[in-house]
Amino acid sequence: MSEQTPIVLVHGAFAESASWSPVVEQLQSRGHEVVAAANPLRSVSGDAAYVRDVISGIGEPVVLVAHSYGGMVITEAAAHNSAVVGLVYVNGFAPEHGESAFQLGAMFPGSTLADAAVAYPVSTGGNEFAIRQDDFHQQFAADVPAAQAAVMGATQRPATEAALSEPLPTDVPAWRHLPSWFVFGDQDLIIPVALHRFMAERAGAKASRELAGGSHALSVSEPEAVTATILDAAAL
Numbered sequence: 004m005s006e007q008t009p010i011v012l013v014h015g016a017f018a019e020s021a022s023w024s025p026v027v028e029q030l031q032s033r034g035h036e037v038v039a040a041a042n043p044l045r046s047v048s049g050d051a052a053y054v055r056d057v058i059s060g061i062g063e064p065v066v067l068v069a070h071s072y073g074g075m076v077i078t079e080a081a082a083h084n085s086a087v088v089g090l091v092y093v094n095g096f097a098p099e100h101g102e103s104a105f106q107l108g109a110m111f112p113g114s115t116l117a118d119a120a121v122a123y124p125v126s127t128g129g130n131e132f133a134i135r136q137d138d139f140h141q142q143f144a145a146d147v148p149a150a151q152a153a154v155m156g157a158t159q160r161p162a163t164e165a166a167l168s169e170p171l172p173t174d175v176p177a178w179r180h181l182p183s184w185f186v187f188g189d190q191d192l193i194i195p196v197a198l199h200r201f202m203a204e205r206a207g208a209k210a211s212r213e214l215a216g217g218s219h220a221l222s223v224s225e226p227e228a229v230t231a232t233i234l235d236a237a238a239l
Contacts, residue, residue: 008088008237009061012195013054015022015071015095016044016104016162017134017143018220022155025226030233040075043070044162047103047169051079053145060072063173066236067177069095070222071193081177082090086179089236090183093229094191097178097202098171105168113195115142133161142192144220155220158183178206182239185210186232188217188225210235225228 012028040057042048054076058065062066066089069077074095081087086122090097096107108114119138120192122130134142139156140149149156183206187199196213203211212232214225222229 005152007033007035007065009038009065010233011054011057011065011067012037012039013042013067013073013212014039014160015042015069015073016132016167017159018070018155019138019158019160020125021158022220023222026222026229027069029226029230033234034235035153038218040060042076042229044072044160044166046163046166046169047075047079048172050076050166054080054190055084058084058086063077064092065231066094068196068236069082071095072167073217075104075166077171078176078178081181082173082175084177087177087181089239090178090181092183092185092234093232094187094194094199094217094221095185095236097176097183097185097206098173099205100172101170101174103168103170104130104166106170106234107198108194111195111197111201113192113193113197125163130164131161132164132167133159142219144218144223145190145192146188146216146218146224148222151223152220155223182209182236184208186212186214186221188214188219190216191219193219194237
């Protein structure tokens with residue numbers, strides 16, 4: 004049994020597990036076991052099943068942390084799951100039953116993702132989406148140095164249209180029965196700040212941190228604030 008609550012970090016679309024590296028370093032320095040899961044980004048139900056497997060492999064109750072689309076995944080993975088003790092949404096979707104990432108993203112004005120995304124077919128059927136590399140810095144990580152954002156754009160993992168359009172399957176979203184924390188940037192161009200505020204209030208969040216000037220890439224640009232929010236969740 005670890006001395007600290009283990010943390011599972013789930014990245015979202017157009018990112019990958021290394022996007023959590025600054026947060027991982029800070030959590031490890033404080034004695035936490037941390038796993039940055041490689042979210043498949045194929046479907047909400049399938050991705051959540053994978054995250055549940057990751058949690059089972061740890062063998063202890065965990066705090067689940069998600070960025071962006073990853074919020075869809077942890078809301079499903081933690082539903083009716085006694086191995087999860089808290090949820091942290093980092094610029095993340097916190098859906099209700101039947102809501103999809105696409106649907107939520109259009110609930111309030113402010114997202115410019117549609118203008119920056121490119122879609123292409125995949126051999127397994129359907130399409131997947133990525134952010135054009137020329138647009139990645141401004142769209143995803145405007146508060147990150149350009150050279151670093153260029154690497155992030157080159158290493159981004161696309162998400163399928165199926166994943167982004169799949170409604171949340173569970174009839175009882177995990178935030179209804181688990182404590183939740185939210186941290187988000189007011190300059191997020193993927194998920195409008197009005198939506199972040201709405202979801203945090205709807206979930207009855209224990210705490211909500213709104214970061215002035217924060218882009219969508221908070222785990223890279225604001226790791227201290229993200230880590231502080233996770234530590235608050237892990238302390239309960």
